[in-house]
Amino acid sequence: MTTAHTCESCGMPIETGRYCGYCTDDSGQLQSFDERFERMVAWQARRDPQAAREELELQTLDYMATMPAWRDHPRVTKP
Known part of the structure; x- marks a missing residue:
């Protein structure tokens, strides 16, 4: 039995590797910060369209x- 772990970039459960x-x-290389950030903000916007x-950017950065x-x-990183 394999133990699932999470993507080190987004937290999604994965079976193998570091990233989903x-x-x-x-x-197979990790996307750039800017690309991943924009995609994660878009995902947050679909979850909370209002x-x-x-606010979506701040939540995503956090x-x-x-x-x-x-x-x-x-x-x-915070100062």
């Missing part, structure tokens, strides 16, 4: 700061 198929490009873009792939990225 949503967070990688065609060659939220303002600024979440990304908890992910191993992004927690040290300059856009998510």
Whole structure:
């Protein structure tokens, strides 16, 4: 029996590897921060269509700061 773990970029459950198929490009490499950020903001907007873009961005940055792939990225680290 395999133990599922989570994508280090978005937290989605995965069976193997560090990143899920949503967070990688065609060659299996982690997408750029900007691309992943925009896709995660869009996902948040679908979950909460009434939220303002600024709030969605703040929520996304806060979440990304908890992910191993992004927690040290300059856009998510807090001074």
